[in-house]
Amino acid sequence: MSVSNPDSIHTILATDCxxxxxxxxxxxxxxxxxxxxxxxxxxxxxxxxxxDVTRGVLNAVREVEELAGKKILEGEKxxxxxxxxxxxxxxxSTSSAxxxxxxxxxxxxxxxxxxxxxRAALGAGAIVMxxxxxxxxxxxxxxxxxxxxxxxxxILLSGGIDGGTTAHVAELAExxxxxxxxxxxxxxxxxxxxxxxxxxxxxxxxxxxEKKTALVITDNLRPVLERENLGPARIRxxxxxxxxxxxxxxxxxxxxxxxxxxxxxxxxxxxxxxxxIARDEGIQPIGVDIGGATTDVFSVFQGVFNRTVSANLxxxxxxxxxxxxxxxxxxxxWVPFQVGEKDLRNxxxxxxxxxxxxxxxxxxxxxxxxxxxxxxxLAFEQHKSLAVGLKGVQQERTISDTFExxxxxxxxxxxxxxxxxxxxxxxxxxxPRRVQAALMMIDAFLxxxxxxxxxxxxxxxxxxxxxxSVHEKAATEVFRKDCLIHLGTCIAPVGIAKEGxxxxxxxxxxxxxxxxxxxxxxxxxxxxxxxxxxxxxxxxEPSRGFDVGSGPGKTHEAKVQGxxxxxxxxxxxxxxxxxPAAEDERVRKLIEWNTAxxxxxxxxxxx
Amino acid sequence: MAHAYTPGVTVTAxxxxxxxxxxxxxxxxxxxxxxxxxxxxxxxxxxxxxxxxTINIANILxxxxxxxxxxxxxxxGSVLKKGEVFAMSRSFFGLFKSTCKSPVDGTLESxxxxxxxxxxxxxxxxxxxxxxxxxxxxxxxxREGVKVETECSFIQGIFGIGGETWGELKLLxxxxxxxLDEKSLDASCKDKLLIGGSKVDVSFxxxxxxxxVRGVVVGGIDDKDLREFLGYDLGVAITGSEEKGIxxxxxxxxxxxxxxxxxxxxxxxxxxxxxxxSGVTQIRAGVMRPxxxxxxxxxxxxxxxxxxxxSSGMEIGSSIRVxxxxxxxxxxxxxxxxxxxxxxxxxxxxRVLEVEFENGERVVLPRANVEMIEG
Numbered sequence: 001m002s003v004s005n006p007d008s009i010h011t012i013l014a015t016d017c018x019x020x021x022x023x024x025x026x027x028x029x030x031x032x033x034x035x036x037x038x039x040x041x042x043x044x045x046x047x048x049x050x051x052d053v054t055r056g057v058l059n060a061v062r063e064v065e066e067l068a069g070k071k072i073l074e075g076e077k078x079x080x081x082x083x084x085x086x087x088x089x090x091x092x093s094t095s096s097a098x099x100x101x102x103x104x105x106x107x108x109x110x111x112x113x114x115x116x117x118x119r120a121a122l123g124a125g126a127i128v129m130x131x132x133x134x135x136x137x138x139x140x141x142x143x144x145x146x147x148x149x150x151x152x153x154x155i156l157l158s159g160g161i162d163g164g165t166t167a168h169v170a171e172l173a174e175x176x177x178x179x180x181x182x183x184x185x186x187x188x189x190x191x192x193x194x195x196x197x198x199x200x201x202x203x204x205x206x207x208x209x210e211k212k213t214a215l216v217i218t219d220n221l222r223p224v225l226e227r228e229n230l231g232p233a234r235i236r237x238x239x240x241x242x243x244x245x246x247x248x249x250x251x252x253x254x255x256x257x258x259x260x261x262x263x264x265x266x267x268x269x270x271x272x273x274x275x276x277i278a279r280d281e282g283i284q285p286i287g288v289d290i291g292g293a294t295t296d297v298f299s300v301f302q303g304v305f306n307r308t309v310s311a312n313l314x315x316x317x318x319x320x321x322x323x324x325x326x327x328x329x330x331x332x333x334w335v336p337f338q339v340g341e342k343d344l345r346n347x348x349x350x351x352x353x354x355x356x357x358x359x360x361x362x363x364x365x366x367x368x369x370x371x372x373x374x375x376x377x378l379a380f381e382q383h384k385s386l387a388v389g390l391k392g393v394q395q396e397r398t399i400s401d402t403f404e405x406x407x408x409x410x411x412x413x414x415x416x417x418x419x420x421x422x423x424x425x426x427x428x429x430x431x432p433r434r435v436q437a438a439l440m441m442i443d444a445f446l447x448x449x450x451x452x453x454x455x456x457x458x459x460x461x462x463x464x465x466x467x468x469s470v471h472e473k474a475a476t477e478v479f480r481k482d483c484l485i486h487l488g489t490c491i492a493p494v495g496i497a498k499e500g501x502x503x504x505x506x507x508x509x510x511x512x513x514x515x516x517x518x519x520x521x522x523x524x525x526x527x528x529x530x531x532x533x534x535x536x537x538x539x540x541e542p543s544r545g546f547d548v549g550s551g552p553g554k555t556h557e558a559k560v561q562g563x564x565x566x567x568x569x570x571x572x573x574x575x576x577x578x579x580p581a582a583e584d585e586r587v588r589k590l591i592e593w594n595t596a597x598x599x600x601x602x603x604x605x606x607x
Numbered sequence: 608m609a610h611a612y613t614p615g616v617t618v619t620a621x622x623x624x625x626x627x628x629x630x631x632x633x634x635x636x637x638x639x640x641x642x643x644x645x646x647x648x649x650x651x652x653x654x655x656x657x658x659x660x661t662i663n664i665a666n667i668l669x670x671x672x673x674x675x676x677x678x679x680x681x682x683x684g685s686v687l688k689k690g691e692v693f694a695m696s697r698s699f700f701g702l703f704k705s706t707c708k709s710p711v712d713g714t715l716e717s718x719x720x721x722x723x724x725x726x727x728x729x730x731x732x733x734x735x736x737x738x739x740x741x742x743x744x745x746x747x748x749x750r751e752g753v754k755v756e757t758e759c760s761f762i763q764g765i766f767g768i769g770g771e772t773w774g775e776l777k778l779l780x781x782x783x784x785x786x787l788d789e790k791s792l793d794a795s796c797k798d799k800l801l802i803g804g805s806k807v808d809v810s811f812x813x814x815x816x817x818x819x820v821r822g823v824v825v826g827g828i829d830d831k832d833l834r835e836f837l838g839y840d841l842g843v844a845i846t847g848s849e850e851k852g853i854x855x856x857x858x859x860x861x862x863x864x865x866x867x868x869x870x871x872x873x874x875x876x877x878x879x880x881x882x883x884x885s886g887v888t889q890i891r892a893g894v895m896r897p898x899x900x901x902x903x904x905x906x907x908x909x910x911x912x913x914x915x916x917x918s919s920g921m922e923i924g925s926s927i928r929v930x931x932x933x934x935x936x937x938x939x940x941x942x943x944x945x946x947x948x949x950x951x952x953x954x955x956x957x958r959v960l961e962v963e964f965e966n967g968e969r970v971v972l973p974r975a976n977v978e979m980i981e982g
Binding site: 140141144145166167168170171174178179180204312317318320321323324325341342345346347348349350351352353354355356357358359360361362364365430432433601 | 656658659660661672716717719721722724726728765766829830831833834840841842843844860861862888890930931932933935951952953954955957972973975976978
């Protein structure tokens with residue numbers, strides 16, 4: 001969808017209704033370009049006693065009015081279009097309030113149609129609560145119990161390639177029918193079910209589900225083994241999200257009337273902006289949004305967009321689950337001092353039960369950032385395992401492939417080809433020093449060779465995502481100028497050596513004529529200043545066995561962009577990256593790296 | 608701007624509450640508007656559809672799926688006993704026959720001519736909803752349940768496990784900073800809701816379960832004890848379905864935490880009274896905290912005055928509790944609410960407040976790290 005005359009749009013108001021906070025931004029055309037003017041926020045009002053999302057939206061907009069000194073509301077209505085400097089030309093919104101879009105997906109084979117269905121749902125911005133497949137090892141009654149327990153907002157049923165199995169699809173439809181699932185919101189309406197499987201089984205599925213669910217049939221999302229066709233299923237998910245889920249959420253009917261553009265699930269909007277950057281810049285990016293309850297990872301590799309959501313990895317509501325999943329030693333390995341297990345466990349649980357508290361002491365900040373590294377790492381692991389090529393596809397091999405036996409279904413994520421890593425979410429966007437955000441992302445994602453790093457300044461990617469669907473120019477301009485904070489570029493040679501051994505020599509020539517040389521030993525980190533507006537040509541000479549992008553031991557030349565941190569050289573090794581096993585040595589190295597990069601105030605004194 | 612909205616838990620001697628008692632599926636309501644109900648009374652009941660079993664008739668009888676229907680000896684919809692034959696096939700001129708027997712008592716719900724499967728539904732599972740609190744039915748929700756109103760003392764905890772229960776309150780410590788000691792458990796604790804001071808540990812909880820204690824309300828617990836008691840590491844704070852035979856509420860947080868004096872003295876004044884408690888906790892959007900409710904029975908809790916919930920913000924003089932290190936658990940009063948952002952040791956710039964602790968010491972804290980103590 002697009003607005004009829006984009007040039008006539010001068011003022012844009014965009015809101016994002018999160019589970020706890022509703023954020024509003026005001027964008028205006030100044031001269032030839034669109035810029036962010038102000039941002040306001042207010043608590044979301046989906047829950048009792050208000051139970052009307054528009055209350056929170058109005059409060060956030062009032063804050064925008066105050067900060068911008070501009071009238072936007074007439075009573076409880078947004079003035080649109082803009083007249084005599086009052087009101088806005090376009091109002092748009094995203095939403096993840098009330099827990100976002102929660103789905104279950106069904107497929108015949110777990111690693112084939114079920115996995116494709118999972119990708120379709122995730123790409124549409126859903127949280128996938130469970131994946132049910134004919135071969136998932138659970139007994140029918142266990143599956144039925146699970147369907148009843150979870151009460152999803154929507155179900156995506158796939159299965160079979162066109163002309164393939166109908167019996168298994170019928171079996172899944174029968175399970176679903178027997179479970180007779182109820183929708184999460186609104187007792188009075190039927191649960192939406194999208195069927196996107198074998199077209200020969202449509203009649204069978206209709207007979208079994210039509211009377212019990214709000215069944216919608218669309219094109220098969222895996223028509224042949226070699227190809228996915230996720231678009232039609234994703235469009236149907238968005239339609240039903242608006243028609244059923246949003247329409248039953250408190251106050252959304254009203255909100256939907258305020259905006260000419262469909263309300264988008266927040267993660268779908270963030271995904272859209274990442275896709276747009278990839279396409280416009282011709283780069284392969286990874287985006288991550290670490291929230292209180294979930295962590296979303298987005299990537300575009302080989303032209304394929306993937307999104308995953310780790311529903312229980314986050315920094316407040318889900319912080320304790322990070323500990324449960326990764327284990328205490330993995331968190332402790334990032335903490336540059338010693339702390340007892342009992343104490344650390346209690347601290348993490350106390351954050352879980354009082355999620356809005358913030359670290360007051362430096363020690364607490366370091367612990368929280370250590371946990372963030374593990375949450376990001378686990379979410380990225382999950383992303384890599386789902387962002388894969390299609391499984392079950394027969395591969396043609398030539399004689400040249402004899403020594404490179406790659407299986408079908410390998411991950412598409414290749415860190416060597418990663419151009420840009422963008423972070424978002426409180427712990428990254430609000431880190432007291434930007435270098436802390438850079439180091440958290442480097443430690444969690446372990447980028448290889450040359451990678452640009454950036455963070456979302458105030459978490460406005462969702463609003464820009466939905467804006468990009470109707471006014472790409474405005475979205476792109478604000479994204480580049482006001483949303484992204486460039487941290488700098490990370491150079492991480494792949495390989496390992498003995499501590500203190502030769503690793504890389506770097507020569508830097510900035511576009512303004514500045515020059516710098518550095519030699520970094522294995523096990524060291526170093527930063528060279530390179531300002532935000534600067535670009536530079538770097539020539540990296542790796543030692544034998546190290547690869548910076550042109551092959552082992554080969555000199556690599558690249559054009560890099562600066563940032564608030566600068567050019568970070570990370571010679572701690574890749575494939576594998578390992579921290580010292582001995583406690584004292586580990587703490588010594590963490591302090592050394594933090595000091596080299598000026599990560600914490602104490603490191604400054606030390607330096 | 609001397610105003611800040613900060614979440615807090617409620618501890619009040621006298622208030623009025625309404626609790627919705629709703630069935631998971633439509634059923635029949637057993638109480639009428641105006642009825643006086645006790646916590647243990649059933650106010651609504653229904654039957655959940657029974658579990659489902661699938662039986663692949665085609666495989667068992669070696670038939671094609673489309674032939675399965677003709678092999679049925681009992682029609683779809685029949686009520687069957689466990690072991691009863693409902694499908695049969697004959698082969699070799701009728702000399703050999705194979706049979707399909709029902710694996711459970713239940714109803715033959717459907718048979719598929721595509722998969723060759725039969726679906727057997729077990730008998731419905733009865734579900735009853737209790738009143739949970741002593742009070743008056745103020746609203747009937749036809750076929751769904753009722754709303755029960757109660758005049759009560761009300762204490763919210765910060766975290767709990769286990770579902771709803773009720774029993775007599777029994778004090779097991781003398782002071783709010785005294786941990787619960789398993790040696791103090793005896794036969795008189797059976798069916799009681801025990802009140803402790805600063806901490807409970809896993810050995811106390813295990814012994815309490817064995818002795819038939821229904822609930823424990825205490826200041827704190829070490830996470831490692833909770834993990835040992837539950838048998839797993841709690842990932843997300845969504846609780847209430849634990850089946851440990853006991854409900855536990857912590858009022859302050861994890862670790863050894865002296866129970867807030869106000870909470871402790873209110874609970875002490877209610878000793879011997881019948882209370883309802885629920886450990887159900889959901890910390891996400893739409894937060895649910897665990898609770899203890901003691902319905903008034905003509906007596907008013909000592910020291911308590913009538914208060915109702917207020918959503919007013921924090922002001923100078925408001926009572927607060929610190930909810931994060933380094934002063935975790937300490938109580939005090941708001942001494943100042945400076946409007947400007949202040950830099951913390953972490954270098955983050957945040958809204959702060961000045962607190963005067965009970966001993967007169969004054970410190971500056973982030974506003975996000977305190978909670979108001981209402982009432």
